[in-house]
Amino acid sequence: MDFRNSETITGPRREDVLPTTATAAVKVVIVGGFGVGKTTMVGSVSEIRPLTTEETMTQAGVGVDDNLEGKTATTVAMDFGRISISDELILYLFGTPGQERFWFLWNGLFEGALGAVVLIDTRRLEVSFDVIGRLEERGVPFVVAVNTFPDAPRHPVEALRTALDLPPEVPIVDCDARGRASCRDVLLTLMRYLHSLSL
Amino acid sequence: MSPPQRERRPRETGDPERLYVLTGGPDGTERAPLDLVTMVVARTEPTPTVQPEQAAILRLCRAPLSVAEISAYLSLPFSVVTALLTDLLATELVESRAPIVRAALPDRSLLEAVMHGLQKL
Ligand SMILES: Nc1nc2c(ncn2[C@@H]2O[C@H](COP(=O)(O)OP(=O)(O)OP(=O)(O)O)[C@@H](O)[C@H]2O)c(=O)[nH]1
Ligand SMILES: [Mg+2]
Numbered sequence: 001m002d003f004r005n006s007e008t009i010t011g012p013r014r015e016d017v018l019p020t021t022a023t024a025a026v027k028v029v030i031v032g033g034f035g036v037g038k039t040t041m042v043g044s045v046s047e048i049r050p051l052t053t054e055e056t057m058t059q060a061g062v063g064v065d066d067n068l069e070g071k072t073a074t075t076v077a078m079d080f081g082r083i084s085i086s087d088e089l090i091l092y093l094f095g096t097p098g099q100e101r102f103w104f105l106w107n108g109l110f111e112g113a114l115g116a117v118v119l120i121d122t123r124r125l126e127v128s129f130d131v132i133g134r135l136e137e138r139g140v141p142f143v144v145a146v147n148t149f150p151d152a153p154r155h156p157v158e159a160l161r162t163a164l165d166l167p168p169e170v171p172i173v174d175c176d177a178r179g180r181a182s183c184r185d186v187l188l189t190l191m192r193y194l195h196s197l198s199l
Numbered sequence: 200m201s202p203p204q205r206e207r208r209p210r211e212t213g214d215p216e217r218l219y220v221l222t223g224g225p226d227g228t229e230r231a232p233l234d235l236v237t238m239v240v241a242r243t244e245p246t247p248t249v250q251p252e253q254a255a256i257l258r259l260c261r262a263p264l265s266v267a268e269i270s271a272y273l274s275l276p277f278s279v280v281t282a283l284l285t286d287l288l289a290t291e292l293v294e295s296r297a298p299i300v301r302a303a304l305p306d307r308s309l310l311e312a313v314m315h316g317l318q319k320l
Binding site: 003010011012017018019020022023024025026027045047051053055056071075078082083084085089090091092094095105106108109112113115122125126129132135136141142143153155159160162163164165170180181184187188191192194195197198 | 201202203204205206207232233234235236237238240241248252254255256258262263264265267268270271272273276277278296298299300301302305307309310311312313314315316317318320
């Protein structure tokens with residue numbers, strides 16, 4: 001991008017410009033293994049066309065040749081969307097990269113999040129095991145949303161709960177990541193669950 | 200057919216993630232603790248003294264924008280944007296508001312506001 005001519009940089013579309021009062025932000029992260037529908041879910045509920053933030057990194061030291069040419073730069077992308085809750089309050093949704101070892105790249109991605117949605121695909125349940133462990137380690141409260149792909153096996157909720165080794169209070173709900181209302185309901189389930197934790 | 204069973208992972212002792220270092224930010228400089236959803240607003244129009252990237256941020260932030268959105272619109276890595284913003288904050292050309300974060304005890308009125316907003320979707 002040529003920043004000397006930064007007049008030409010496209011910012012938000014006119015209808016996406018936030019009011020000056022919109023200064024309180026909260027975030028929710030959508031996690032899950034590779035290809036479970038995270039990007040689809042962000043796109044379904046976001047009021048803006050989903051955006052992407054990138055981070056680049058270099059594989060460091062430890063047994064790796066120290067000369068710069070030997071280092072490989074990697075770019076990791078994360079998509080996100082936005083929902084205006086009120087004139088003051090904005091909810092951001094982050095569809096975290098499938099490779100959870102890169103989560104640390106974004107300062108505070110999980111630390112301040114109100115909570116997380118773990119998306120699972122019952123055809124490949126195991127791809128979401130690792131993220132659940134990571135959320136538990138970080139103490140991030142979460143709900144599980146089963147993205148109902150048409151050819152996916154249906155398991156009773158209690159079989160899923162046992163398989164995922166989750167305590168009884170953690171909500172497990174079905175969703176269609178392509179549907180706005182369905183994704184909104186998942187977010188509402190998360191908020192109600194967080195609310196119940198405060199009682 | 201029953202689903203596969205998750206095994207609890209042993210707690211990691213080391214910090215293997217730190218095998219990677221950020222390429223973007225300047226080394227050794229103090230960074231403002233900016234979150235992805237810290238909201239940024241410009242306090243002035245671009246001044247002749249700021250770098251082109253910073254001028255672009257000042258134009259974008261005539262209305263509030265999150266750090267993540269700035270990174271997206273400028274196609275710059277998050278760490279580069281936070282470094283640029285650290286300068287702009289130090290010179291008071293922008294102001295920022297930290298996000299509302301998860302607390303040990305969830306803030307019920309905040310959650311109720313979010314639920315109310317979601318129900319209108
Ligand atoms: N049938 C069906 N297809 C879906 C659904 N959700 C996502 N898909 C499709 O599944 C594929 C993967 O979805 P993505 O949203 O890209 O998944 P992701 O989790 O972001 O994937 P990565 O970022 O690569 O890990 C896409 O081709 C989607 O169109 C769903 O609810 N039903
Ligand atoms: Mg994706």
